[in-house]
Structures are given as structure tokens and as C-alpha cells.
Amino acid sequence: MRILLIGASGAVGSAVCDALAGRHEVVSAGRSHGDHRVDVTSDASVEALFAATGQVDAIVCTTGGMHFGPLATMRPSDFDVGLQGKLLGQIRVALIGQQALANGGSVTLTSGIDEPILHAVNASAVNAGVEGFVRAAAMELPRGLRINAVSPTVMTESLPVYGPFFPGFESVPAARVALAYVRSVEGPQTGRVYRVWQ
Template sequence: MKVAVIGATGTIGQAVSTLLENEGHEVIKSSRNNEPKINIDRPGSIDEFYDQIDNVDAVICAAGIANFGALQELTDQQIQRGIQSKLMGQVNLVRKGIEHLNEGGVFILTSGMLASKPWPKTSAVAMVNAGLEGFTRAAALDLPDNKRICIVSPPLISETAKKMGRDSDPWPDADKVAQTYLSTLNSDANGEVIYVPGYEY
């Protein structure tokens, strides 16, 4: 399959790209700094990206930023950032990508466990993740030509836990999480939130 991975240089995206290439797929690895470049925060950049790559069988997004912070301390700008980047970035990737997805193709988005199992200081991230999951369930009902959409909800990744100075032992590594993106690609799931096995929050 021809698969576009957005956020392909990141912790999750890199593991997904490598796994898909090892499985024999053609992978277009994109980010703001990786050609063909895309900035999902900017709708015009999404249009330019799709014009460059022609049609694909799958679009996988492991990109988008949302800010952590206590509810009382989050600024308007921080809350808006998550809406513009992780939420609307992925929503627009789907809206603008429908006509660039081959018949039977799939969009695989990324949310995160905070949608259903929040920690303190995560309200802006949890809001975005939960919004994306609702969007996915409903968007599946509108997609034409047997096109599908799913969203992977990863737990904290062990590599990220380490960077945060947290105990990484309870968490899966990016290679394990990448397997969930692959199994979603190979499934016929539609409109579903997909969890990493063993981490169904």
C-alpha cells in the first residue's frame, strides 16, 4: 500500500514508518521539516501536501501539539494551540484528504489515553483527544467508497515517560504501539477508537 505518515520523524511516527516499510509498504514520511513537508496547523499546507502526493491508500497522523497545564493556569493561547494543531490539524487532514484517498482507503488518527483516563493538568489535552474520538465515530458514517477512519489511543510511551523523568516500566515502547497502527491498517475497523492491547483505557 501507499501510505502517508504525518509526524514520521517523531517517537511514534518513526516507529510506525519503519514497521510499515519492513512490511513492504511504500511510505511517504512527512512533517514540518521532512519532505514532502506539511504543517497540519495550516489548512493551506494540507492542500499543498495532498496536491504533491496524489492518491494514497492510507493517511496515518502521529502529529499535532496540545498543551499541558493546570486548568487555572492555562492561557487562551495554550488552549487554542491544541484546538488548532492536534484537533483541527487532524480533522482537516481527513476533510481535505477524502478525495485523495483511494477506494477502500483508511485514515488513522491519534488521540491518547488522557481522553478517558486523565491526570491532573491535562484538561486541554483530554478535551482535544476526546473531541477527536467523537469526530472519528461520526466521520465514519459520512465517508464514501468504503473509505474508513479509525483513531489509535496510545497510552504514555516508554520513551516519552523517560524523557519526562517518569518510570517507563509500566508503559509500552513505540515499536509495540506501532503494531497497533499496523493492525488497524490491516483491519476493516471503521469509526473505532483502537487501543494498544493491554492498555485499554
């Protein structure tokens, strides 16, 4: 398969690339790294990406910014970071990208753990939105297209940065998270959320 991986240079994306590259052609894209540049908050940028890549068999998105901080000081502009980045950014990729998918192709988006944690109101709301979009979109996609999401807990490799937000949580290695993306890309299911929490 020819797979477009957006966010290939990140902790999740690099593990997904390693898991898929041995069997498939992986075309990477990101804001500042990869074969192509893309800003998922811009329709024009995403459209230009698909114009450059042409038809693909699968789209995997592991990118999108979010806001972490206490609710007491959160402003609407802070909350908008996750809405525009991780939520609408990934939805934008799916909506525009469906036209570039070969028949029977797939889209895999990224949500996250849905267990509420301190200072992650934005993340919790955005992750729920991603999952709701996936479940509803799966009913309407034509041509045998599929869509799923992967919901990982904190990764072992990300503990230096995100560990303080997850006290008492078991981390999982990035390679294990990547297997859920392989399952989504190579398997037959649609409308699923693959949870990798322990």
C-alpha cells in the first residue's frame, strides 16, 4: 500500500512509520519535517498536500496541538488550540483526504485516553470529538472506505514531558501503540476506536 503519514517525525508517528515501512510505501508529511510540508489548520495547505501526493491507499494522522493548563485560567483562545489543531485539523485531513483515497482505502486518526486528568480539559474534549467524528463518518464513507481512531495512554518515550500529567498511570511503549495503527490500516474494521491503555 501507499500510505500518507502526517506527523511522521513525532513520537507516535515515528513508531508508526517503523511499523509500516517494511511492508508499504510510506509518504511522510509534517509542519517542518517529512517528504511534504503541511499545516493541518489550513484548508489550502491540506489541499496542496493531497494535490502533491496524488492517490493513496491509507491516510494516518498523528499530529495536532492541544492546550494543557488549569481550567481556572483557561481562556477561549487556549481551548481553541485543541479545536483547531487536533480536532478540526484531523477532521480536515479526513474530509479533504477522502477524495484522494483509492477504493477500499482507510483513514486513521489519533485521539487519546478519555480518563479525565488535571489540566487536560482541552485534551479530553478534543479526544471525545475525534472519536465521535470517526464513529459517525464510518456510516457515510463511500467506495468501501474505512475510518478508525487510535486512543493511546501516555507513552513511555513521552514520560519526560507528559509524565507529570499522568500520576499513577502505566505507560506503554511507542512500538505497542504503533500496532494499533497497523491494525487500522491493514485490517477490515471501520468506525472503531483502538484503545492502547495498558
